[in-house]
Amino acid sequence: MAVNVNVKIERSFKVACSAKKAFDQLADVASTVAMFPKLDKIVDLGDGVWRWEMEKIGAAGLSHQVKYTVKYTNDGSSKIDWNPAPGEGNAKVSGGWVITASGDKACNIAFRSTGEFDMPVPRLMKGLAEGLVKSEFDAQVSTFIDRVKAKLES
Structure with missing residues (x-):
């Protein structure tokens, strides 16, 4: 049986580089995503669509690999978005x-x-699965943002 876990993260930070440099780096999906921790593979499916495949995570006898497909869009100067796209996966991320x-x-x-993750665990373990996913996602995003900031300021 699968349980559904929802995660939401918002962070703001300041960097010592121009907005143009930041945009150019962040709009380069392959280069930026490569800084995400525990990424197994990022696959360019064309037309701004990318499939993320994370390394397996696990604790307390639970193991799971997150996969999802997103479409990236941007306004050319200050805003970059990603939204779920049709494709294989067990999560929806935007x-x-x-x-x-x-x-x-x-x-x-x-x-x-924000992410919506389907975890293949017994319903009785839902609380454990939710805690594991939320803490892992938060830790990975923190490391990712630290790496992005360091890259932009180098």
């Missing part, structure tokens, strides 16, 4: 980046992501 200039050599970046 989110985006919003970049706001703060002078010539600094910008603010807002990150948001």
